[in-house]
Amino acid sequence: MKILAYMVQPYEEEAFKKWHEENGIEVDILKQELLTAETVEKAKGYDGITTQQVIPVKDEAIFKKLEEFGIKQISSRTAGVDMFDGELAKAHNVAITNVPGYSPNAIAELAVSHASQLLRNVKKVNKAMETGDYSWNHELLGREIRNCTVGIVGTGRIGLTAAKIYQGYGAKLIGYDKFRSDAAAEILEYKDTLEDLLKEADIVSLHLPLFEDTYHLINKDNIKFMKEGAILVNTGRGALVNIDDVIEGLESGKIFGAGIDVLEMETAYVNQKIDLEKIKGTAAEKLTKMDNVVFTPHYAFFTDEAISNIVSTALDNVKTQVETGNLVNATNM
Numbered sequence: 001m002k003i004l005a006y007m008v009q010p011y012e013e014e015a016f017k018k019w020h021e022e023n024g025i026e027v028d029i030l031k032q033e034l035l036t037a038e039t040v041e042k043a044k045g046y047d048g049i050t051t052q053q054v055i056p057v058k059d060e061a062i063f064k065k066l067e068e069f070g071i072k073q074i075s076s077r078t079a080g081v082d083m084f085d086g087e088l089a090k091a092h093n094v095a096i097t098n099v100p101g102y103s104p105n106a107i108a109e110l111a112v113s114h115a116s117q118l119l120r121n122v123k124k125v126n127k128a129m130e131t132g133d134y135s136w137n138h139e140l141l142g143r144e145i146r147n148c149t150v151g152i153v154g155t156g157r158i159g160l161t162a163a164k165i166y167q168g169y170g171a172k173l174i175g176y177d178k179f180r181s182d183a184a185a186e187i188l189e190y191k192d193t194l195e196d197l198l199k200e201a202d203i204v205s206l207h208l209p210l211f212e213d214t215y216h217l218i219n220k221d222n223i224k225f226m227k228e229g230a231i232l233v234n235t236g237r238g239a240l241v242n243i244d245d246v247i248e249g250l251e252s253g254k255i256f257g258a259g260i261d262v263l264e265m266e267t268a269y270v271n272q273k274i275d276l277e278k279i280k281g282t283a284a285e286k287l288t289k290m291d292n293v294v295f296t297p298h299y300a301f302f303t304d305e306a307i308s309n310i311v312s313t314a315l316d317n318v319k320t321q322v323e324t325g326n327l328v329n330a331t332n333m
């Protein structure tokens with residue numbers, strides 16, 4: 001068996017080497033090449049491929065070629081697969097497989113860290129220090145997590161992990177989810193509506209997938225229900241919030257602070273070195289500059305544990321299908 005890996009990043013190479021050594025299967029690596037209608041030619045002669053890219057894979061020519069080469073799967077080294085046209089792939093008998101859960105702790109820990117930095121005004125303190133002001137300014141008086149009510153919106157793998165971390169701090173936990181889980185119900189009190197949660201939570205932490213019914217779930221119509229001094233954390237997907245409405249809330253003081261890891265427009269900058277002109281006037285530029293915002297570039301998943309799990313699961317997905325004909329983690333069939 002031979003596997004071709006597209007767009008392998010330097011931080012993934014060690015994990016690829018480890019999997020190869022453990023499984024004795026040849027994996028050839030393309031370091032800078034995305035899967036496109038041109039580069040798909042390189043997959044000829046391989047049994048399976050894996051890629052990790054935010055650039056769309058929606059050109060029918062790609063799926064046609066894979067079918068011709070007898071490759072039955074694109075194994076994506078991501079959880080989300082919105083960059084693929086799953087229906088088109090299916091029409092050519094190409095499965096899109098993913099890595100559904102690689103380390104909920106990675107994302108949950110960053111979400112909690114963003115909230116705690118906001119409660120303790122870390123960015124404001126650092127900015128004051130840059131001007132020589134090291135004083136215990138009244139405006140910088142922090143708050144403790146144990147005195148907060150934390151609202152977990154989406155109590156799945158990541159939301160529940162975040163809830164458990166907050167539980168350790170002694171926070172009061174409430175939650176909202178369309179499909180309640182028994183495990184979450186053991187540690188948090190479910191609210192019947194998002195509005196009920198927003199009215200009570202000091203920290204609102206979003207851990208939902210992006211669907212039609214979660215698009216711009218947080219917007220000016222419900223931001224108005226948030227408590228004075230509340231913090232909003234989004235490590236889910238950018239489009240879960242109307243970011244212009246959130247920025248308005250931050251500027252007016254309605255929202256005390258925001259921890260933002262994902263933005264609707266993030267393909268313009270994620271995992272790239274960009275000319276700052278490219279984001280001039282955008283939400284990304286504004287959030288970077290605001291001292292009541294902790295902003296990271298879709299960075300929550302990025303830990304050694306998560307990368308190792310992503311690479312090994314994606315390669316296992318290929319191995320299982322090639323060896324047994326069975327698909328694991330298929331998203332489109």
Ligand code: NAI
Nearest residue numbers: 154155156157158159177178179207208209235236300301
């Ligand atoms: P999960 O599937 O375990 O949990 C999602 C939860 O959301 C489920 O409990 C589900 O019932 C709930 N839900 C779905 N639709 C809903 C709705 N309309 N209203 C209320 N609740 C709803 O997913 P997991 O693993 O916890 O991941 C959550 C999200 O985190 C992912 O979908 C992804 O968008 C994001 N993510 C972000 C990463 C980052 O680096 N920032 C990395 C990995 C995931």
